Amino acid sequence: MSAAPLHDPAESDPQPVGDGPGYLPRQLVLLGAGQAHMHTLAQLAKHPLVGARVVLVAPYAGQIYARMLPGLLAGHYQHEDCVIPLEPLVRRSGVQWLSRSVRRLDAQARTLQLDDGSTLPYDWLSINTGPVQNRALLEQSIPGAREHGLFLRPMESFAALWPKVAEMADARALRFTVIGAGAGGVEIAMALRQRFASSSVTLLSGQQLPASDFPAAFQLKVLAALNARRITLIREAAVAIRAGEVVLASGASLACDVPLLSTGPQAAAWLQDSGLALDEAGFVAVDSCQRSRSHPQVFATGDVSSRSDRALARNGHAAQRAGPALDFNLRACVHGTALKPHQPPQRTLSLLSCGDQRAIASWGRWSAQGRWVWWLKNWLDRRVVARFKTDPKQY
Numbered sequence: 279m280s281a282a283p284l285h286d287p288a289e290s291d292p293q294p295v296g297d298g299p300g301y302l303p304r305q306l307v308l309l310g311a312g313q314a315h316m317h318t319l320a321q322l323a324k325h326p327l328v329g330a331r332v333v334l335v336a337p338y339a340g341q342i343y344a345r346m347l348p349g350l351l352a353g354h355y356q357h358e359d360c361v362i363p364l365e366p367l368v369r370r371s372g373v374q375w376l377s378r379s380v381r382r383l384d385a386q387a388r389t390l391q392l393d394d395g396s397t398l399p400y401d402w403l404s405i406n407t408g409p410v411q412n413r414a415l416l417e418q419s420i421p422g423a424r425e426h427g428l429f430l431r432p433m434e435s436f437a438a439l440w441p442k443v444a445e446m447a448d449a450r451a452l453r454f455t456v457i458g459a460g461a462g463g464v465e466i467a468m469a470l471r472q473r474f475a476s477s478s479v480t481l482l483s484g485q486q487l488p489a490s491d492f493p494a495a496f497q498l499k500v501l502a503a504l505n506a507r508r509i510t511l512i513r514e515a516a517v518a519i520r521a522g523e524v525v526l527a528s529g530a531s532l533a534c535d536v537p538l539l540s541t542g543p544q545a546a547a548w549l550q551d552s553g554l555a556l557d558e559a560g561f562v563a564v565d566s567c568q569r570s571r572s573h574p575q576v577f578a579t580g581d582v583s584s585r586s587d588r589a590l591a592r593n594g595h596a597a598q599r600a601g602p603a604l605d606f607n608l609r610a611c612v613h614g615t616a617l618k619p620h621q622p623p624q625r626t627l628s629l630l631s632c633g634d635q636r637a638i639a640s641w642g643r644w645s646a647q648g649r650w651v652w653w654l655k656n657w658l659d660r661r662v663v664a665r666f667k668t669d670p671k672q673y
């Protein structure tokens with residue numbers, strides 16, 4: 279009897295089962311590394327998601343923590359103090375990261391087109407891309423903005439440009455004009471005053487008072503703080519920017535070396551023809567579970583989203599608080615279980631820095647100010663950044 283091989287190597291090669299292509303996991307795409315997605319990534323590091331491959335699309339390797347940007351300008355922080363590096367978080371969470379920006383979303387075809395021309399399909403999509411400064415729209419209302427203005431968003435680009443501006447202002451007194459006096463614009467103006475004592479700082483607030491979204495007592499404290507710091511407040515809008523000047527609605531022109539655009543949140547242009555239901559301002563209309571009102575496989579959280587059933591504050595605090603519910607609901611989608619509604623906070627604690635290590639706090643109608651408010655803000659902000667730099671399994 280000839281010795282038959284005990285084991286035919288060909289037989290032990292993996293054989294396909296049935297006619298199908300094997301197992302292809304479905305794909306969850308996290309678009310943008312906003313505050314809620316940071317939470318999702320940290321949770322994925324602790325509790326991996328079984329049943330879906332997760333891809334993150336976010337253009338920057340380091341996310342600037344917006345609340346600390348004024349402190350960076352004022353000189354209280356170094357760049358690295360305010361940045362949350364994405365790579366360690368991504369590595370720990372086991373997701374695939376594409377360092378890209380989205381150009382187009384086709385909600386019908388369930389695809390994203392990225393800035394390298396590639397197409398990324400998804401089974402579920404979660405959008406947390408934050409607000410933008412729509413340069414094309416701003417150029418229409420403030421001609422010259424594109425050529426001469428310094429845009430605050432994307433903050434990562436702004437922070438990269440900032441050292442050059444600071445170097446110029448260190449060398450000679452400059453005339454700064456901050457266009458837009460929401461809480462962010464007010465903080466930026468006071469940070470500039472702190473950092474460059476001999477430069478002039480003007481704040482343009484349009485028809486409204488600075489920090490107009492806040493209660494009256496808070497606004498009065500903000501006005502007093504601007505006044506005490508010799509910041510010129512002009513209640514007019516900018517209608518054009520030219521080399522060396524900002525033109526005001528009254529026709530007057532303001533000599534200016536650095537026009538800094540701190541205009542309010544706008545919706546991204548790529549949402550317009552996405553097919554998703556949007557609100558009148560172009561933000562993604564979502565239900566109480568933060569799910570698109572038109573496409574149930576799409577979620578939107580933070581400043582990019584809009585809820586009609588209740589006023590949704592557009593700020594970092596609200597965006598952060600949306601994280602746990604989003605994480606729960608994304609997992610529920612993948613596992614086919616019930617979603618749960620997200621209850622946005624009715625009140626948020628707002629802490630507005632005044633440049634010189636003082637700050638103003640607002641909680642509902644209550645407000646306060648002083649060094650202790652800055653201390654609290656500094657402690658809270660540093661804690662958030664440190665938390666995302668730590669291995670999530672350790673907290």
Ligand SMILES: Cc1cc2nc3c(=O)[nH]c(=O)nc-3n(C[C@H](O)[C@H](O)[C@H](O)COP(=O)(O)OP(=O)(O)OC[C@H]3O[C@@H](n4cnc5c(N)ncnc54)[C@H](O)[C@@H]3O)c2cc1C
Nearest residue numbers: 310311312313344379380407408462580581593594595597
């Ligand atoms: C100067 C300043 C100070 C502020 N201070 C405070 C404060 O003290 N408290 C507070 O509550 N709020 C504050 N805010 C507001 C706060 O920054 C925002 O409300 C908050 O960051 C919004 O969070 P988000 O998660 O929606 O988006 P973001 O935190 O803006 O994150 C958006 C993410 O999406 C990415 N992204 C953007 N476009 C694309 C694209 N096309 N493709 C892929 N990815 C994209 C970005 O790179 C980023 O990763 C401040 C804002 C400014 C400007």
